[in-house]
Amino acid sequence: MLGFDVSRLPQTEDDIDFSDIEAKYQVPFEEGFDTIIVVDNVPIVDERKVDKLLTVIKKIFKNAGEIKENGINMPMENSSEAEKLNSKGYLFIEFETPEQASLAIKNYDNYPMDKTHYLSVNRFTDIEKYSQIEEEYKEPEEEKFVEKEHLRSWLTDPQARDQFVLYRGDDVSIFWNRKTEPPEEEHKRVYWTETYVQWSPLGTYLATFHRQGIALWGGPSWNKIIRFVHPGVKLIDFSPNERFLVTWSNEPITLGTNGGLGTPFGHEDEGNQIIIWDVLTGNLLRSFPSSTSTDGTPNKITWPMFKWSPSDKYFARVTPGQQISVYETPSMVLVDKKSIKIEGVEDFEWAPASDKEKHNSGDKKNKEKLLSYWTPEIDNQPARVTLLNIPSKEIIRTRNLVNVKDCKMHWQSNGDFLCVKIDRHTKTKKSTFANLEIFRVREKDIPVEVIEVKDRVIAFAWEPKGERFAIITTNDPSYGQPTQGGVTLRTNVSFYCLEKPKPGKGGGTANFKLIKTLEKKTANAIYWSPRGRHVILATLRSTTVFDLEFWDLDFDTIGDQKEGSKNDSSASIQLMSTQEHYGVTDIEWDPTGRFVITSASVWRHSMENGYTLWDFKGAQLQKQLLDNFKQLLWRPRPKSLLSDDDKKTIRKNLREYSKTFEAEDALAQTSVSKELLAHRRRLIDEWNAWRKRVEKDLADERERAGVPAISRKDDDNVEIIEEWIEEVVDEIEEIVED
Numbered sequence: 001m002l003g004f005d006v007s008r009l010p011q012t013e014d015d016i017d018f019s020d021i022e023a024k025y026q027v028p029f030e031e032g033f034d035t036i037i038v039v040d041n042v043p044i045v046d047e048r049k050v051d052k053l054l055t056v057i058k059k060i061f062k063n064a065g066e067i068k069e070n071g072i073n074m075p076m077e078n079s080s081e082a083e084k085l086n087s088k089g090y091l092f093i094e095f096e097t098p099e100q101a102s103l104a105i106k107n108y109d110n111y112p113m114d115k116t117h118y119l120s121v122n123r124f125t126d127i128e129k130y131s132q133i134e135e136e137y138k139e140p141e142e143e144k145f146v147e148k149e150h151l152r153s154w155l156t157d158p159q160a161r162d163q164f165v166l167y168r169g170d171d172v173s174i175f176w177n178r179k180t181e182p183p184e185e186e187h188k189r190v191y192w193t194e195t196y197v198q199w200s201p202l203g204t205y206l207a208t209f210h211r212q213g214i215a216l217w218g219g220p221s222w223n224k225i226i227r228f229v230h231p232g233v234k235l236i237d238f239s240p241n242e243r244f245l246v247t248w249s250n251e252p253i254t255l256g257t258n259g260g261l262g263t264p265f266g267h268e269d270e271g272n273q274i275i276i277w278d279v280l281t282g283n284l285l286r287s288f289p290s291s292t293s294t295d296g297t298p299n300k301i302t303w304p305m306f307k308w309s310p311s312d313k314y315f316a317r318v319t320p321g322q323q324i325s326v327y328e329t330p331s332m333v334l335v336d337k338k339s340i341k342i343e344g345v346e347d348f349e350w351a352p353a354s355d356k357e358k359h360n361s362g363d364k365k366n367k368e369k370l371l372s373y374w375t376p377e378i379d380n381q382p383a384r385v386t387l388l389n390i391p392s393k394e395i396i397r398t399r400n401l402v403n404v405k406d407c408k409m410h411w412q413s414n415g416d417f418l419c420v421k422i423d424r425h426t427k428t429k430k431s432t433f434a435n436l437e438i439f440r441v442r443e444k445d446i447p448v449e450v451i452e453v454k455d456r457v458i459a460f461a462w463e464p465k466g467e468r469f470a471i472i473t474t475n476d477p478s479y480g481q482p483t484q485g486g487v488t489l490r491t492n493v494s495f496y497c498l499e500k501p502k503p504g505k506g507g508g509t510a511n512f513k514l515i516k517t518l519e520k521k522t523a524n525a526i527y528w529s530p531r532g533r534h535v536i537l538a539t540l541r542s543t544t545v546f547d548l549e550f551w552d553l554d555f556d557t558i559g560d561q562k563e564g565s566k567n568d569s570s571a572s573i574q575l576m577s578t579q580e581h582y583g584v585t586d587i588e589w590d591p592t593g594r595f596v597i598t599s600a601s602v603w604r605h606s607m608e609n610g611y612t613l614w615d616f617k618g619a620q621l622q623k624q625l626l627d628n629f630k631q632l633l634w635r636p637r638p639k640s641l642l643s644d645d646d647k648k649t650i651r652k653n654l655r656e657y658s659k660t661f662e663a664e665d666a667l668a669q670t671s672v673s674k675e676l677l678a679h680r681r682r683l684i685d686e687w688n689a690w691r692k693r694v695e696k697d698l699a700d701e702r703e704r705a706g707v708p709a710i711s712r713k714d715d716d717n718v719e720i721i722e723e724w725i726e727e728v729v730d731e732i733e734e735i736v737e738d
Contacts, residue, residue, distance in 0.1 A: 033124050033125050034098040034101065034123070034125060035068075035094055035095045035096065035097060035098050035100070035101050036092055036093070036094045036095075036101065036123075036124035036125075037092070037093050037095070037101050037104055037105060037121055037122065037123060037124060038090060038091075038092055038121070038122050038123070038124050038127060039057070039090060039091050039092075039093060039108075039119055039120070039121050040089065040090045040119070040120040040121075040122070041089065041090075041117055041118060041119055041120050042057070042074075042087065042089055042090055042091055042113075042117065042119065043087075043089075043113070043114070043117050044086055044087050044088070044089050045086070045087050046079070046084060046085065046086050046087075047076065047084070047085045047086075050074065050076075050087065053074075053087070054072055054074065056113075057072065057091070057093075058072070060108065060111065060113070060119075061093060061104055061108065063107070063267040064095070064100055064101075064103045064104035064107060064108065064259070064267075065095045065096060065097065065099070065100025065101075065103060065104065065259070066095065066096040066100065067093060067094070067095060067096075068094045068095065068096060071093060071094035071095070072091060072092070072093050072094075073091060073092040073094075074087050074088075074090075074091035074092075075087070075088045075090070075091070076088070092124065099258060099259070099261065100259070101123065102261060103258075103259040103260070103261060104121060105121045105122065105123065106260075106261070106266065107266040107267055107268075108121050109121040109122075148219075149218075149219030149220055149221060149223070150219065150220075151204050151205075151218045151219055151225070152203075152204060152638070153219065153220050154203075154220075154635070155637070155638075157176070159664070161176045161177055161178070162176075162177050162590045162591060162592065162595075162634060162635060162637075163175065163176055163177070163186065163634075163635040164177065164183075164588075164590075164597070164632055164633060164634045164635060165197055165199070165206060165631075165632070165633050165635065166611075166629075166631070166632050167193070167196065167197055167630045167631040167632070168626050168627075168628055168629050168630060169627070169628040169630075170190050170191050171188060171189070171190055171192075172188070172189055172192035172193055172197060172208070173185055173186075173187065173188040173189075174186040174187040174188070174206075174222070177590065177595060177613070179595075179613075179621055180621045180622060181622075182622070187222045189222075192208055193208035193209050193210070194208075194209055194210050194211060195209040195234075196209060196630070196631055197209075197631065197633070198236060198633070199633055199635055199636055200216075200238045200242045200636075201238050201239075201240055201241075201242060201636060202241070202242050202636055202637075202638040203591075203635045203636040203637055203638065204218055204242055204638075205217065205218050205225060205242065205279075206218065206222075207236055209233060209234075209236075210233075211231065211232070212229060212230075212231055213227055213228050213229040213230045213231065213233055213247075214227065214228045214230065214233055214236055214245070214247060215227045215228075216228075216279070226279070226282045227282070228245065228247060228275075228277050228282060229263060229264055230247045230249055230275055231249060231251060232249040232250060232251035233247045233248070233249045234248060234249060234250060235247070235248040235301075235303050236248070237303065237304040237305075237306070238279075239308045239312040239315070240308055240310055240311075240312060241311070241312045242279055243278075243279060243280070243312045243329075244276055244277065244278065244279060244285070244308075244312060244315075244329065245276070245277045245279050246274065246275070246276050246277075246304065246305070246306055247274070247275050247277065248273055248274050248290075248301070248303070248305065249273055250273065251273070252270075252271045252272065252273055253265050253269045253270055253271060253272050253273070253287065254270065255267065255270050264283075264284040265284070265287075268287070269284070269287040271289060272287035272288055272289050273288075273289060273290045274287060274288040274289070274290065274305060274306075275287045275288075276288075276306075276315075276332065278330070285330065285332050286332040288317075290305075291305070291317065291319055291320075299320065305317055307348070307349065307350055308350065309350050309369045309371075309390070310350065310351075310352055310353035310369070311353065311369070312329060313328065313329060313369065314326055314327065314328055314329070314335070314369055314390055314391070315327050315329065316348065316350075316371070318345060318346075318347060318348055318373075319339075319345075320345070320346060320347075321343075321344055321345065321346075322341070322342075322343075322345070323339040323340055323341050323342060323345065324339065324340045324342060324345060324348055324371075324373060325339040325340075326339075326340065326390055326391070328391070335390065335391045335393075336391070336393070340388075340393060342373065342375060343375065343378060344375040344376055344378045345373055345374075345375050346373075346374055346375065346376060346407070347373065347374060347407075347409070348371050348372060348373035348374075348409075349371065349372055349373075349409045349411055350369065350370070350371050350411075351369070351370035351371065351372065351411055351415040351418070351441065352411055352412070352413055352414060352415040353415060354414045354415050354416065367391075368389045368390065368391075368392060368394075369389070369390045369391075370387060370388070370389055370390070370396075370415070370441070371387075371388055371390060372385060372386065372387050372388070372409050372411075372418055372420075372439075373385075373386055373388065374386070374407045374409065374420070376404060377402070377404060382400040382401055382402050382404075383400070383401040383402070383404035383407070384398055384399065384400055384401065385398070385399045385401065385407065385409075385420050385437070385439075386398045386399075387418075387439070387441070387446065396446065397439065397445075397446040399420075399437065399439070399448055401422060401437075403424045403425055403426070403427070404422055404423070404424060405423040405424060405425050405432060406422075406423040407420055407421065407422050407423070408420070408421040408460070409421075410460055410461075410462060410469075411462075412462045412467075413462060413464050413465050414465060415441060416440075416441060416442050416467075417438055417439065417440060417441060417462075417467075418438070418439040418441060419436055419437070419438050419439075419460065419462070419469065420436070420437045420438075420439070421434060421435075421436055421457055421460050422434065422435045422436075422437060423456070423457075432456060433452075433453065433454055433455065433456070434453040434455070434456055434457040434473075435450060435451065435452055435453065436450070436451040436453060436457075436460075436471075437449070437450050437451075438450075438451070438512060447509075449511060449512060451496070451512060453471070453473060454473075454475075455473040455474055455475040455492070456473060456474055456475070456479060457471050457472070457473050458472050458473065458474055458479065458489075458491070458524060459471065459472040459524065459525060459526050460472075460526075461526040461527075461528055462528075463528055463532045463533075463535075463553075464528055464529070464530055464531065464532045465531075465532055466532045466533075467497060467498035468495060468496060468497040468498070468532075468553065469495075469496050469512075470493060470494065470495050470496075470526050470528075470535060471493070471494050471496075472491050472492070472493050472521075472523060472524060472525075472526060472537075473491065473492050473494065474489050474490065474491045474492070476489045476490050476491075488522050488539065488542045488543075488544055488545045489522065489524060490520060490521075490522065491521050491522060491523055491524060492517055492518065492519050492520075492521065493517070493518040493521055493523055493526075493537055494514055494516070494517045494518075495514075495515050495516050495517075495553065495573060496512045496513065496514055496515065497512065497513065497515050497569060498510050498511075498512055499511055499512070499513045515569045515570050515573065516570040516573050518537075521537065521549075522539045522542070522545045522547055523537035523538060523539055523547070523549065524538075524539055524540060524541075524542075525537075525538045525539075525540050525587070526538075527587050527589065527596075528589075529589055529593035529596075529616060530589055530591060530592075530593050531592070531593035532593075533552065533553055533554050533593075534550070534551065534552055534553070534576075534593065534616045535551050535553065536548060536549065536550055536551070536587060536596065537549040537551065538584065538587055538598075540584060540585065540587075541585070541604075546580050546581055546582050546583065546584050547578065547579075547580055548578070548579045548580065548581060548584070548587075548598065548614075548618070549575060549577075549578050549579075549618075550575070550576040550577045550578075550579070550614075550616070550617060550618030551573065551574070551575055551576065552572075552573070552574050552576050552617075553572060553573050554572055555572050555573070555574035555576075556572075576617045576618050577617060577618025577619065578618070579614070579618055579620065581598045581600070581612055582600070582607070582608050583600040583604075583605055583607050583608050583609075584598045584599070584600055585599065585600050585601045585603075585604040585605075586598070586599045586601060586632075587599075588632065588633065588634050589634070590634045591634060591635075591636055591637040592637075593616060594615065594616055595613060595614065595615060595616070595621070596613075596614050596615075596616065597611050597612065597613055597614075597632055597634070598611065598612050598614070599611035599612075599629070599632050600629070601629060601630055601631060602628055602629055602630055603630055603631075608625060609625070609626060609627065609628065609629040610623070610624045610625040610626040610629050611623075611624055611626070611629065611632050612624075
C-alpha cells in the first residue's frame with residue numbers, strides 16, 4: 001500500500017482554490033447589462049399613480065430609443081400606512097441596444113421633470129463599478145502644475161505697440177505696427193481659416209472658421225484655446241465681456257443614425273441653427289431655431305440675431321411684429337419665463353453702460369438694464385418709441401410719432417442720449433424727410449429734443465464718449481433708386497454739439513445746435529476715432545471717387561483767431577488733410593486713435609488690393625500693395641485699468657513723459673540710420689573690391705600686350721569721406737487726450 005499525508009488534503013470546499021477556473025470562465029459584469037440605465041430622483045408615488053408616472057417616463061425617454069417590452073421596472077416598498085405601497089424614487093429602464101442607453105444618459109441626465117425633480121441617469125453597470133471602494137485609502141497622485149500662457153500678454157509690449165491680423169491668399173499673419181517701418185511679423189500660419197477671421201471684443205481671442213466649427217486662439221504661442229463644434233458655421237458673435245459665443249449655421253443640426261453620439265448635440269437641438277456656448281468651458285448652453293415670420297417662412301437673417309446687454313447678464317431677440325424675448329444668463333431661460341408681447345414691434349437696442357455703472361456694477365440700481373424699441377403705425381395707433389427696464393419690464397418713457405416710414409435708434413456710447421432717426425413721409429407720401437429725436441436719458445422725466453432735417457439722412461454717428469454727432473444728408477433724387485449703382489451722390493455733412501446753458505439765473509436748458517455744415521461733398525460714411533475728436537469722412541463703394549477727409553473738431557486756433565471768434569465753435573473744426581485711396585473698401589481705426597488703415601479687399605474687387613497706413617492727421621506712413629489681399633483687423637484693447645485721477649495726472653505731466661517717448665523715437669530712428677549706413681558701406685566695399693579685381697585683370701592684360709601700366713601714384717592719398725545729414729523740415733507738438 002502507498003502511503004500519503006492525509007493532513008494535506010482540503011478539509012472543506014472553502015479550502016479549495018478555484019481562482020484559475022474563475023479567471024478562465026469569468027463573464028464581465030458589463031456584458032448583458034449595458035442596455036440598462038438607472039433613473040434616480042423620480043417622484044415618489046403610491047400604487048394608484050404608478051401607471052400615470054410610467055406613462056410620463058416613457059414619453060420622456062422615447063426619443064432616446066426603443067424601450068423593451070416590460071423594460072421599465074420601478075421597485076415599490078410598504079409605506080408607514082397599512083396595506084399601501086409607495087415607489088422608492090428610482091427605476092430601471094432596459095433599451096434594445098447599448099447605443100440607445102448611452103444616448104438616454106447623454107440627453108436626460110439632469111433633465112428637469114418638474115420644479116423639484118431633476119432626473120439623475122446612470123448606467124446600471126456604473127453602480128457596481130463605483131460601489132467597489134478599497135478599504136485602504138490611497139492618496140491620488142498630484143498632477144504636475146502646468147502654467148498656462150497669459151492671454152493678454154500683448155498688452156505688456158515695452159513700446160505699447162498695437163497688433164493687427166492680415167488675411168492674404170491662404171496665409172493668416174499677426175503683425176506689430178511699427179509706424180513708418182514695415183510691420184513686424186509675430187506669427188503666421190497657412191490655411192489657418194477657411195473663410196475669414198474675427199477678434200473677440202476685448203482682443204483676447206482670435207476666432208477662425210472651419211467646416212466643422214469655430215476655433216479660438218491666443219497667448220504668445222498662438223495655441224488653440226478651445227473649439228466649438230457647429231458644422232457649416234457662417235456667423236459668430238461674442239458677448240461684450242467675451243463670456244459667451246453665439247454661432248449660426250445655415251445647416252440645421254442633425255443627430256444622424258447614432259443619435260448625436262460623439263457630438264455636443266441632443267434631441268432638443270435637432271433642427272436648430274443658432275447655438276450659445278460658454279467660452280471658458282466650451283459647453284453648449286442652449287440652441288435656438290432661426291426666426292420665422294407669422295406665416296411660418298424663414299425671415300431674412302439679420303446679424304447679430306441676439307443682442308447682449310453691456311454686462312452679459314441678458315440677451316434678447318426680436319420676433320418682428322410679435323414680441324421681444326429676453327433671456328437671462330447663465331440659466332438661458334426667459335426672464336419671468338415668458339416673452340414680452342408687443343404688437344408690431346420692429347427692432348430694439350440695449351442702452352450702453354455708463355462709466356459709473358461699470359465701476360459700480362454691484363449697486364442695486366444697476367441691476368436694471370435699459371432697452372429701447374419702436375413700433376410702426378398700426379390702424380389708428382401712432383408709431384411709438386419706448387424705453388423699457390429689464391428685468392422689471394417697467395416702461396419709463398414713450399414717445400408717439402406720426403407719418404413714420406422707418407426708424408433707426410442710435411445710443412451714445414455712455415448711454416446718456418438716445419437719438420432716434422425718423423424717416424418721415426409727407427401727407428401725400430410723395431416725398432420723405434428726416435427728424436432726429438434725442439432722448440436725454442439721465443435727466444428727470446427724460447425730455448426729448450427734436451431736430452428737423454429737410455433732406456434724407458444717410459449716415460449718423462455719435463462721437464465716442466462725447467456729446468457731439470455728425471450726419472450726412474442728401475437731396476439727390478438718385479439716392480435709393482435701383483439704377484444708382486456706383487453713381488457718386490452729392491452730400492452735405494453737418495456737425496452738432498450740446499450747447500451748455502449760460503451761467504446765471506435760470507441757467508436755461510442745454511440743447512443740441514448745428515456748429516458747421518460742409519456742403520457739396522461726396523462722403524457717404526463717417527468714421528470717428530475711438531478716442532473722439534478726430535473723424536474721417538469717406539467715400540466708399542464708388543466707382544469714380546475715393547476721397548478721404550481727415551477732420552479735427554478741437555483744432556487749436558487761438559494763436560491765429562481773429563477778434564471776436566473765440567466763442568465760434570465752428571472755428572475749431574479744421575480739415576487736416578484730404579487724401580485718396582483708389583478702390584478703398586474698408587476703414588479701421590486702431591484702438592488708440594493714433595493710426596488708421598484703409599484697405600481694398602479682393603472680396604470687393606481685384607484692382608490694387610492692399611492697405612495704406614495713415615496717422616490721425618492724414619499723413620501717409622506706408623502703403624502695401626498685396627495680391628489676393630482679403631482682410632485686415634486691428635486687435636481690440638480691453639478697457640484701461642487706470643482711474644480717472646490717474647489719467648488726469650498723466651495729462652498734467654504729459655510733456656515730461658513726451659521727452660522719454662521722443663528719446664525712444666530718436667533712438668529707433670538712429671538704429672534705422674545705422675542699418676542704412678551699414679548697408680551703404682557694404683555696397684561701397686563690394687564696389688571697391690570689384691574695382692580692384694578689374695584693375696588687376698586690366699594691368700595683367702596690358703603687361704601681356706606690352707603696353708605700359710597706368711600710373712596710380714595718387715591713389716594712396718585719396719580719402720573717402722561719407723557724411724550723413726539729417727534735416728528737420730517741420731515739427732508739430734500736439735497733445736492727444738484720452
